[in-house]
Amino acid sequence: MKFSEQWLREWVNPALDTQALVDQITMAGLEVDGLEPVSGEFSGVIVGEVLSVEPHPDADKLRVCQVAGGDEVVQVVCGAPNVRAGQKVPFAVVGATLPGNFKIKKAKLRGQVSLGMLCSETELGLSERDAGIMELPEDAPVGQSLVDYLGLNDVTIDVDLTPNRSDCLSIRGLAREVAVLNRLQVEAPQTAPIAATHGEVIEVTVTAPEGCPRYLGRILKNVDLTVPSPMWMQEKLRRSGIRSIDAAVDVTNYVMLELGQPMHAFDRAELKGGIVVRMARPAETLVLLDGQEVTLSADTLVIADHEKPVAIAGVMGGEHSGVSETTRDLVLEAAYFDPITLAGKAREYSLHTDASHRFERGVDYQLARDAMERATELLMSIVGGEPGEIVDVTSEPHLPQATLIDLRAQRIADVLGLDIDRATVEDILTRLGLSIDQPLPEGWRIRVPSYRPDLSIEVDLIEEVGRVYGYDNLPVTEPVGALALRADSEAVRPLSAVQSFFVSRGYQEAITYSFVDPKVQALVDPDRDGIALANPISADLSVMRTTLWSGLLKTVAHNQNRQQPRIRLFESGLRFVREGDDIEQRPMLSGVVVGPNSPENWANGRRDADFFDTKGELEALFQLLGVQVDFAKGEHPALHPGQTAELFLAGQSIGWLGTLHPQVQKNLELNGTILLFELFLDAVLSGYVPNFKEISKFPEVRRDLAIIIENGIAFADVERVVRQQAGNHLTALRAFDVYEGQSVGEGKRSVALSLFWQHPERTLHEEEVHKLFNEVITALTEELGATLRS
Structure with a gap:
């Protein structure tokens, strides 16, 4: 905002020169952008x-x-x-x-x-x-x-106000600030209510009180707009960056600069009937004062007569709202418009006016009547006229309510780093126009005046105390706090350990969007509905992912389209699943393997990675993390029915491993065998604490056996039975041969096992090993129907 230093000093005149005044205003938080003389040097x-x-x-x-x-x-x-x-x-x-x-x-x-x-x-x-x-x-x-x-x-001072300080978009607001800083009184012009001299009033109807809680109108008859504005008014406007036009426009601009209330003067003859404040109708158009024709959107608040819109509320008037030298009767308007309703409306129509600048930031909702009386007084002193009664249409429920804020003395000391005595705080608050509604044992309950909409929480008041007390007077203090170290559990592995593991095995870490293509997600996770975005950046990124596979498979397609045959990717990130009214966000670890098992070179054969290669890598990861994960045959709609494993930790399902379903692969237009895995990350990062165990000095005993079992029996079941019966000193169990053929029978297979026992403190006897070995054979026969192969 630009303003004249002389004009400000008419309201409050501190014993400071221009530069000192500018420095004081800047240090109070109202940054001065520049100074310039009001005329050339002559x-x-x-x-x-x-x-x-x-x-x-x-x-x-x-x-x-x-x-x-x-x-x-x-x-x-x-x-x-x-x-x-x-x-x-x-x-x-x-x-x-x-x-x-x-x-x-x-x-x-x-x-x-x-x-x-x-x-x-x-x-x-x-x-x-x-x-x-x-x-x-x-x-x-x-x-x-x-x-x-x-x-x-004189000089023109240009203050660059932050959007929250709308109260300083006027001479009165700036004068209040300077008066507070210098312990002075504001010498404001006094305007008494002006009595009506005729009985004509303007009919005002407000059908959108949520956008316009208060609207005032007054008819001023028999004015002479051929009379120019006085030179003092023209000069004050010019020094504030506003060009003089005619007395009616100049007075409304002057009141806006002086008090902060934007106003408008209508030609009474141009209004058909009364004034209606309403929302725009569909496809309604308006020709603005600048000649631009705009089509009004339905959420635009307009000032209209009984036939047509005549102004965009709080932004700009229409061609039928202006005055001219032939105007004899004026309708003065002063209103309070809701800042949220007007937010962005000026930009929507490629406009920016002094009125919209103020209304969007918030105008004092109690100011309209004072501004109306002030404008009437000025107009009558310049162009004459006969005033009517003020029509005041106010919807109290839609007006802002007085704000009460509890301010604690200790909180002031904590934030500012200084103990300010209660009397000083109360003096600062009172000079700012804040009233102490109720003293409290630990502080005060403060009532905020209507012209300070920026004050809403306790720290706002603390900022006011600090800037009026003087930022230069605040001590330089260093924050002090206890920095106790958190316990770092050795059983929990960092994510970096997982990342390093996969990178060491030739994987690349991928980072994909959390929002994905709903068509891809429906293929890989058809049992869950993705959470739709209200405002997606594109149609193929419109739902939140329920699995990381959606993004990884798109990445595979991207790489295959660029002739990359060998792909190893892993990703850690959140999945988003709706659980009733809540959204579960859980960290996941996913990966995809495509193409040769090892990079192509003269020493390696060309073999594509298979299910067991990927299973082996996950087993190596679990060994590193110190968790015991079981693999069981499973079914997943996105995975091949015969090549799918569900992973369990302590009996709880923690993820999946398998080959991509052929139909899904076809729909996604992917090539080769696609191996996928996905785990709950938080489940696998917690393992055991490594500890020392002495190596036994006594000999190890080995026993081999070959059993014939049904093809449908998983090796995990065989391993479970063996370990349950082999005792505490079984150190290893290995399957060293698997055979299928006519000699073992249709639908069966032979599995050869090696069992190793070793006692930590003595040599094992032949009898006890033989006893354990026989118990293992008996359990395999009884529980799994196994037979010994001769």
Whole structure:
């Protein structure tokens, strides 16, 4: 926001020079973006009066003027088209210096002597508008320095406010801040309520109170908009970056800058019936004041009459909402619009206005009536008029409610690193306009004023205390805290151990999106419905994954399409499964193996990896992690029926291993044998604590046997029975031969086993080994129907 330093000092005038004032405002959290003088640097320019204007005898576009201003009347040759007798103008006398070090000297123009120069706003560096000679008010004192008359010993201060400080988008808001920082009182202009002098009121209907909780309207009759705004008002607007247009527009802009309340003045003759505040209707259009025609969206709040929309609420008026010199009756508007309803509306229509800038950030919801009275007073003093009653349509339930915040003294000390006594805190809060609603034993209950919507939680108040107390006055403290080390369980392996394991075996770690193609996911996990995204970035990334296979198989396809025959990928990440009203997010470890078992070279044969290769790698991983995982025949809709294993840890299912189902592979257009595994990561990372065990010095005993079993019996069952019967000193069990053929019978196979016993403290006797061996054979026969192979 740009504002004039002189204007601010009319409200509050601290004993600080310009730079000190700017530094103080910046340190209070309102960063000053820049300073610039309100005019170019010049001297010797006074208020002059044009007494007469005659045509130049030798030039059609020049005029010979007699100008009073100094000790005598002098002749000035002027080429401005708007020069006329009786005009008060800026007059640069001989010896004056204009911006750019342009010196005024006695000169002859086409044979006529010219003793000075009549100046435009551009020539004085007041603006870039070149509309001829600058005209001064009729009561401007002839001969007075223009710098003194217009108060040009001033600077424009540009404050770069953060979006939360909407209360400082006005002179009153900035004055409050400066007054607080300097322990001064704000000298605000006093405006008394203006009584109505006629009985006509504007009919106001609000059908969208959630977007417009408060709307005020007043009719001001018999105004004369041919009267220009006073020079002091035009100058204050110019120094705030706003161009003067006419008295009605200037006054509403002035009140916006002064108090922070955007307003609008309608031509009463252009309104058909009363005012209706409503949401836009489907396909409704509006031609704005800038000539742009827009199609209004259904969630746009509009100001309308009984026939058509006349303005986008809080943003910009339409072509039928403006005033002109022929306007005789005004309808003044002041409203509070909900910031959420207006958020983004200006951008939606490629607009940005001073009103939208304020309404989107939040305007004081109690300010509208004061602004209406102030605008009425200013307009009546400039263009006359007869005011009517103020129509106030307010929906109290939709207005913001007063905020109460509990502030703790100890919390102030913790955050600021300084103990500030209660009296100082209370003084700062009171000067900020906050009221202490109720003292508390540990602090205060604070009531926030309506003009500070940015204060909502305790730390907001602490920030206010800190910045008013002075950031420079806060001590430099180092945070102190206990940093107790957490116990690190040796039984839990880090994820990095798993990653290192797979990398050492030639795998590449993949990182895929957590949202996947619903068609791919339906193929690999048809039993679960993916959680649909409300706003997906594309149709093929529209659901959350229930398995990491969805992303890995897409990666396999990507690599195969680029002639990569050997693929080894693993990934760790979350899966997302809906459990009732909740969403379970569980870490998973998945992998895919495609192509040759080992890289191609002269020493290795070309053999594709199979189910048992991948099973062996998982077994090596489990051995590293120290977990005992059992593999059992299983069924999974995405895996081959005869090449699928379900993994169990302590009787609980923890994952799957298998070959991709041929139909799924065909649908995904993948080549070769695709091996997949997926595990619950948290289940396999917790193993045993490694510990020392002495190696036995006594001899090991080995016994071999060959049994014939049904093909449907898994080796895991054989191993289970053997270990249950072989005693505590069985150190190893190995299957060293598997045979199928006519000699063992149809549907059967022979499995040859080696059993190893070793006692840690003595030599085993032949009798006890023989006894255990026979018990193993008996258990295999009884539980699995096995027979010894002769």
